[in-house]
Amino acid sequence: MRCIVSRHLCLRSCHTVIVFISLKSLTKAEDMLIPVRCFTCGGLIADKHAEYSNRVRTGEDPAKVMDSLGVKRYCCRRMFISNVDTIYQIIPYYEALRKRMFEIQSDIE
Secondary structure (H helix, E strand, C coil): CCEEEEEEEEECEEEEEEEEEEEHHHCCCCCCCCCCECCCCEECHHHHHHHHHHHHCCCCCCCCCCHHCCCCCCHHHHHHHCCCCCHHHHHHHHHHHHHHHHHEEEEEE
């Protein structure tokens, strides 16, 4: 199975969180790579993102949706608002790098 390793630095506890994401699971447009925890306070946010994006897509006010989901801190709210889906821009480079690595290995052997 092909996977991408995403590293996020958790500022609260000063350790790196490594997330393995299957490329096959990223098939829908609404799938996004969202950090599991807020970078500032460490609060859980990934479990709320799917409902947030669905409700905002239907036309609800994002501020009211975050309030109803219990996202009160502005640092956690920032994680929802400022998240940009870049996985589809990264995948072609990952695939090209992987192909090149196989070419180099075959040249060495």
